[in-house]
Amino acid sequence: MSISIAYLGPPGTYAEAAALAYVRTLASEAVSQSLLCPYPSIAQTLKSLAQGETQLAVVPVENLIEGSVVTTLDMLWQLDKLQIQQALVLPIRHALLSRASTIEAIQTVYSHPQALAQCQGWLERFLPSVQLIPTNSTTEALQYLDKDYTAGAITSQRAAQLYKIPVLASAITDYPDNCTRFWVMGLQPSPGGSYTSLAFSVPANVPGALVKPLQVFASREINLSRIESRPTKRSLGEYLFFIDLEADASQSSIQATLSELAPHTEILKIFGSYSVVTVSSSDVLET
Template identity: 35%
Template sequence: MVDEKLRKLRDTIDKIDVEILRLLNERAKIAIEIAETKKAKGLSFYDPVREKSVIDKIIKLNKGPFSDEVIKTLFREILSATLALQESQKIAYLGPEGTFTHLAAIKYFGSFARFEPGDSIKSIFESVEKGLSKFGVVPIENSNEGTVTYTLDMFMQYEVKISGEIIIPITLHLLSRSGQREKIKKIYSHPHARAQCREWLNKNMPNIPVYDVASTAEAARQACIDEEIAAIASEFASQIYGLKFVAKHIEDYKNNYTRFFVIGKSFPGKTGSDKTSIMFSLQDKPGALYNALKPFKDANINLTKIESRPAKMRKWEYIFFVDFTGHIEDEEVIKTLEKVKDYCIELVHLGSYPMFEH
């Protein structure tokens, strides 16, 4: 016999579930009406500024017991499912399925978007520039391994904008079909993941050879078809490829994060908590870089990243990539960039986008 109190509590939950379902469908119907209005006016269906506003308001209202992160995830999925009713968005990401880039794309767009793996960072830029994909997701830097310079190089070749950023923690595991360490004869890993687990591997698997592959997901795919192969990959990859844990959290440094860019043909409006990315080339003379950066200091604008890359057009010339807080539409940013331009051969605005919040 079911306890009477338990029965009543379950009945209450059942009634709440029915009400949640009714409200979700009511919300979806209104969203479809909004989509029809946007279509008639030629407006974009996807509005990251609006999405951020919705989630921020909900988080402020949250009193628990669900954590803010759980509420954020739930509403991200609701927004993703709603957008899928309005427009099927194709999102290109650095594949194959199960990479950290794939995980970042899902975290940003929700699981109801249409995800398409690409075989290279270059292919993601091409897909977005040609309009084959609405957005693309590419890695830009890791807190331990530094900048993904190839991604920076692509901004010199393709006409795309940065429309968002995602930062996710990188946790690495040793995975195999059996989960039994004694059956492992070789390990597959992406070079960056291998570097992040070097000390653990030397201590725990000193006699097992490690082979480089194109991604952690490819390592997982190989382990899926050969019981003697172990992969250094994510828990996400283990779920996709049906692998078991040999050892968990084998990364040498636990505060390990990777930042990703969302690229598109345009960038969103102001949210009040934004970041801007630019690239510029300088005249070859003493003090050129100092002069170009000084206006940011004078305006009290925080530079969050600066990186240089060879221009590849003329030897010994460099392109500088800079991230700073603020939006290109901010009056102070407009004034500052006008001063910076005086010292640049060329200055290109790569995008302004909502600053990622953990």
């Protein structure tokens, strides 16, 4: 049986590398016969899953340097029924690709905003005067290089191999341990694991509105590995709160916690429990 997996394309992106790593090392035998489907944005990637065009979707959610990928969080709140199946931590090793003869000849650098930000220190040191232009993905940036020999793109080493574009500089990420956490999303119930992700809005923007939900976790000694706020987009100063728990929602104690939490929220959404797997650098390069 073939399973379709949506990802932020075109081929050569880190999202594709995460999808391939999932297929090769983590998925069941059925998923190994998969069809990877590139989409031009994270929003369209997740919408394809919600609308039944694909059966899984792989999207970035958090980077070591730049933090949360807010589009992923916003779309997860907006689209119902999406469940996290797996988390993958992928090493990110950016390179500068160009058909220019030297780095000094580059006048413009294209890439996804996250990649540009993750290489900001390197760019300021070696290309302080270049124009930085954001694109929808790191691989989309490559389309400009064939026509403009003064342009460069920040993307993966794998993209250089796929599209046969010279690498002018490698290992240009500001922090050598840079990595991104990806979620494998599906419509099936989550399989369970050591982490649970959820989000909620509070009934009113009043003192203590957030303290009360957090006290539920504190009183039961449940560790929160992450908490993030996002605007509700209804009124200035209103926020949603995304939380990761170090616990499995199938446990009776966690179910009791969530039942106690619900009255302190306006809307509560549970995105599922899942395991987190770290993908090695060799797995990424072999894809």
